[in-house]
Amino acid sequence: MPIKIPRELPAKEILEEENIFVMDEQRAASQEIRPLSILILNLMPEKQKAETQLLRYLGNTPLQVRISFLRMASHESKTTSKNHLDTFYKTFEEVRDKTFDGMIITGSPVEHLDFADVDYWEELQEIMDWTNDHVTSTLHICWGAQAALYHHYGIDKHPLSKKCFGIFEHDVLTPKERLVRGFDEVFLAPHSRYTTVSAEEIKNHPDLQLVAESEKAGVFLLASKDGKHIMATGHLEYTASTLKEEYERDHARGVNTEIPENYYPDNDPDRRPKHRWKSHSSLLFSNWLNYYVYQETPYVWGGE
Structure with missing residues (x-):
């Protein structure tokens, strides 16, 4: 089934070329189906790339999904045009009174900062509090996962001696958990970060469950036991070329980043x-949409 997105969104043409089933708002309005309403808080600097990466997997399930994009009012983007943001994004004030079946909070290249020093931290805290009553389940990615752990559960991030950068093997720790249904016992996933979180703190927290972990990259997938918060510290949404682009960008800026591990x-x-x-990326997003959003959300719940 398709994802419902604005007809003019640049990602639409890219996804259609990849044979991803997308449907513009006019066509979707003619169908007697209540689509899942998913809000994406896009904190990535290259927002159009992140949009396409996420929509690629949200559109690869049997469920019809209607997408809304959210931006931070307290932060001015330097890498995405004001016209794109004004056309396709809403601010929190515009959605505060709505409800959503699911939400995604992306990563952000601010992990070198303490949470309180991020210029939009207060606004993000307000949004994360709001999700408890207005969103059925929220998927947090990379720094977004670390922010959720800190805000909701008091578990802080810690600096690494060097960047965790590459493709790493992960072990499924809870094979009966719905989030990893269909996963191999060992699977690959990309990481790109300078900080980590403690597996022991997560295991010892009564409201959290560690789902998948890597011997080299550490914690990867975890979930609150009520399914309200799903956290992935890596980037299963990345394409094959994303780490290459990051590696080349770092070197162009004079940052001596090591070659991504197990990648080239x-x-x-x-x-x-x-x-x-790619296959585990599809499974993660489809499992989240099906078991944590579609199966849990009431039919009459959902924002416009």
């Missing part, structure tokens, strides 16, 4: 990396 064939940056985590 034969560790050679001149060779094309292969997409080896």
